[in-house]
Amino acid sequence: MLHYTLSRLGLAVLIVSVAMLILFSMIYLIPGDPAAVALGPRATAAMREALRIKMGLDQPVWVQFWNFFINAWQGDLGNEVLSDRPVSRVVLEQLPYTLALIAGGMVWSVALGIPLGCWAAVKRGSLADRLVGVLSVAVIAVPSFVVAIYALLIFAVSLRWLPAIGAGEPDDLGDQLVHLILPSIAVGLGWVGYIARMVRASMLEVLEAQHIRTARAFGLPDNQITYQYALTIAILPTITLLGVGIGQMLSSAVFAEIVFARPGVGKLVYDAILTRNYPLVTGAVLVTTVLFVLINLVADLIVGALDPRVRSSF
Amino acid sequence: MTVLSIQNLNVTFSTEGGDLHALKDVSFEVPERRIVGIVGESGCGKSTLINAILGLLADNGRVSGGEMMFQGRDLSRLSPREMTALRGPQIATVFQDPMGALNPVISVGRQMTNIQYRSGLSKAEKAERAVAMLRRVRIPDPEAALARFPHQFSGGMKQRIAIAMALMMEPALLIADEPTTALDATLEVATIELLQELQAQIGCSVLFISHHLGVIAELCEDVVVMYAGEVVERGTTRQVFNSSRHPYTERLLDCDPARQSSRTRHLPTIPGEIPDLRARPPGCIFAPRCHRRAPVCDTPPPEETVQSGHVARCHMVTP
Numbered sequence: 001m002l003h004y005t006l007s008r009l010g011l012a013v014l015i016v017s018v019a020m021l022i023l024f025s026m027i028y029l030i031p032g033d034p035a036a037v038a039l040g041p042r043a044t045a046a047m048r049e050a051l052r053i054k055m056g057l058d059q060p061v062w063v064q065f066w067n068f069f070i071n072a073w074q075g076d077l078g079n080e081v082l083s084d085r086p087v088s089r090v091v092l093e094q095l096p097y098t099l100a101l102i103a104g105g106m107v108w109s110v111a112l113g114i115p116l117g118c119w120a121a122v123k124r125g126s127l128a129d130r131l132v133g134v135l136s137v138a139v140i141a142v143p144s145f146v147v148a149i150y151a152l153l154i155f156a157v158s159l160r161w162l163p164a165i166g167a168g169e170p171d172d173l174g175d176q177l178v179h180l181i182l183p184s185i186a187v188g189l190g191w192v193g194y195i196a197r198m199v200r201a202s203m204l205e206v207l208e209a210q211h212i213r214t215a216r217a218f219g220l221p222d223n224q225i226t227y228q229y230a231l232t233i234a235i236l237p238t239i240t241l242l243g244v245g246i247g248q249m250l251s252s253a254v255f256a257e258i259v260f261a262r263p264g265v266g267k268l269v270y271d272a273i274l275t276r277n278y279p280l281v282t283g284a285v286l287v288t289t290v291l292f293v294l295i296n297l298v299a300d301l302i303v304g305a306l307d308p309r310v311r312s313s314f
Numbered sequence: 315m316t317v318l319s320i321q322n323l324n325v326t327f328s329t330e331g332g333d334l335h336a337l338k339d340v341s342f343e344v345p346e347r348r349i350v351g352i353v354g355e356s357g358c359g360k361s362t363l364i365n366a367i368l369g370l371l372a373d374n375g376r377v378s379g380g381e382m383m384f385q386g387r388d389l390s391r392l393s394p395r396e397m398t399a400l401r402g403p404q405i406a407t408v409f410q411d412p413m414g415a416l417n418p419v420i421s422v423g424r425q426m427t428n429i430q431y432r433s434g435l436s437k438a439e440k441a442e443r444a445v446a447m448l449r450r451v452r453i454p455d456p457e458a459a460l461a462r463f464p465h466q467f468s469g470g471m472k473q474r475i476a477i478a479m480a481l482m483m484e485p486a487l488l489i490a491d492e493p494t495t496a497l498d499a500t501l502e503v504a505t506i507e508l509l510q511e512l513q514a515q516i517g518c519s520v521l522f523i524s525h526h527l528g529v530i531a532e533l534c535e536d537v538v539v540m541y542a543g544e545v546v547e548r549g550t551t552r553q554v555f556n557s558s559r560h561p562y563t564e565r566l567l568d569c570d571p572a573r574q575s576s577r578t579r580h581l582p583t584i585p586g587e588i589p590d591l592r593a594r595p596p597g598c599i600f601a602p603r604c605h606r607r608a609p610v611c612d613t614p615p616p617e618e619t620v621q622s623g624h625v626a627r628c629h630m631v632t633p
């Protein structure tokens with residue numbers, strides 16, 4: 001397991017480094033002078049030149065990249081344009097809200113999707129199975145911003161069961177959780193469908209396997225066969241899918257944060273783009289990339305912990 | 315005493331092209347402490363037979379007639395719950411494919427203790443029994459083997475672990491569905507000898523399925539020859555192999571590579587193929603491929619007794 005963990009960790013570092021290179025190239029290749037953009041149209045040539053030197057833009061490309069790379073690994077993503085605060089601090093302030101949103105969406109979609117998919121597979125061909133199938137496709141087909149808007153209109157505006165906007169009082173955990181319900185439904189609903197379909201498909205495959213026949217031939221209880229012998233294997237592709245799907249969840253988080261006027265990285269990026277606050281956009285994208293890589297790392301480690309074949313192939 | 319007595323067993327699968335009559339009037343017995351072999355070409359219904367015995371037929375299959383008496387109880391009349399209780403402690407099974415027969419993500423020790431859940435033993439006692447059994451099938455370092463996973467063992471070792479799991483239950487009947495087919499020849503011999511030795515120690519009956527005549531002749535005391543879902547001949551191994559009466563058995567023996575007197579490039583084969591089991595002919599099922607076919611063969615053949623215990627289902631049996 002140690003070997004496997006180290007190799008996954010090494011890969012994660014490599015991916016983040018490559019992402020930094022790509023991000024740097026994109027900033028570098030975007031036409032226009034960052035110093036001029038930062039200072040606005042009324043700046044003098046001397047002011048621009050001074051800022052260029054301060055930002056290191058007079059250095060050769062590779063020095064610029066190296067500085068960017070070293071600084072980024074140390075958590076220094078430069079200062080944002082409007083308030084001159086460190087980008088990393090601004091992004092990290094918003095990050096917990098987005099993490100809570102994604103975690104909320106993921107927890108409840110997993111908690112619902114896995115049992116539904118499992119149930120559909122065990123009752124293959126039954127009415128329940130077909131119902132799960134139709135519902136899965138339906139929730140996958142609805143875009144998450146539509147879910148967000150309807151959830152807002154129905155449960156917050158019409159029924160007034162749940163709060164409509166914001167993230168709740170900063171020091172009231174209960175209030176924050178209540179504010180999390182609707183946005184996390186918007187983020188997670190489609191995933192219930194994905195997970196249910198995925199689990200159903202891999203369960204059906206695993207239930208046909210020889211070793212399941214062996215387990216039955218030894219008279220093991222049906223529940224143990226379904227949940228211990230089959231689901232442990234059937235769950236593996238779903239965990240990998242979730243790791244990759246976190247990117248898609250991040251993009252639905254952007255919509256959810258805008259619709260529900262929630263703080264968060266998505267809202268931050270949205271506002272930063274509107275105000276052309278490029279250092280902030282770059283920093284937020286990099287942080288999101290790291291988040292994506294970290295979650296995939298966790299997914300890989302879970303798969304490694306569950307599947308001895310994966311562990312020992314490293 | 316007979317442990318298992320199958321009488322006129324019929325199994326039907328519903329398929330898109332109509333009902334498939336996979337087993338037709340299958341009858342044979344497995345006496346106590348005896349090893350009975352079932353032999354026949356691929357697709358003749360060997361696996362279907364053991365799935366019917368175990369109550370593990372596919373969803374589209376059903377027992378459409380006959381009875382399977384196991385220690386005085388008809389298996390086809392037991393509830394699923396009673397059947398589950400029999401599988402393992404009473405009837406244990408070793409399957410064909412050693413590569414896929416064990417769960418890949420559960421350690422060998424855990425799989426071996428899980429199947430003892432009805433024994434009432436403590437966790438340590440269960441592990442102890444697992445170790446003892448692994449030692450008997452000659453798995454090196456059995457204590458350490460408990461913590462390992464199936465992919466860390468070779469094919470032959472996996473098959474011995476599967477045998478250990480089955481015999482650890484001390485069943486009245488061991489069913490082995492082609493347990494050696496996936497192994498190479500030397501391993502096959504070793505596995506057969508191991509099975510023979512353990513069977514003698516434990517004193518269970520064995521239903522041994524194979525399409526390898528040499529293995530059957532080596533291991534089994536009685537033989538049942540199946541063709542297209544029917545028992546065409548059965549008797550002691552000596553009776554069936556030395557004085558076979560059914561043309562299919564004769565052909566099967568002729569085609570056995572081990573029996574070729576001279577080295578040939580081309581093994582003889584039985585011309586023709588197994589008929590479509592969805593449309594069984596009214597007469598003898600083997601008639602279309604039979605070298606001794608006569609007009610009478612278009613009517614259902616009777617089960618003729620050749621000698622005590624030796625029967626063949628054929629019009630042409632001359633006692």
Ligand SMILES: Nc1ncnc2c1ncn2[C@@H]1O[C@H](COP(=O)(O)OP(=O)(O)OP(=O)(O)O)[C@@H](O)[C@H]1O
Nearest residue numbers: 327329334336355356357358359360361362363372
């Ligand atoms: N679930 C099923 N649905 C329809 N037909 C089936 C089903 N299972 C088996 N059959 C048919 O029943 C017949 C017997 O199959 P079975 O698997 O029992 O043969 P076998 O003797 O075990 O063959 P092999 O030596 O290849 O394992 C075949 O014609 C097969 O196509």
Ligand SMILES: [Mg+2]
Nearest residue numbers: 360361362491
């Ligand atoms: Mg078979």
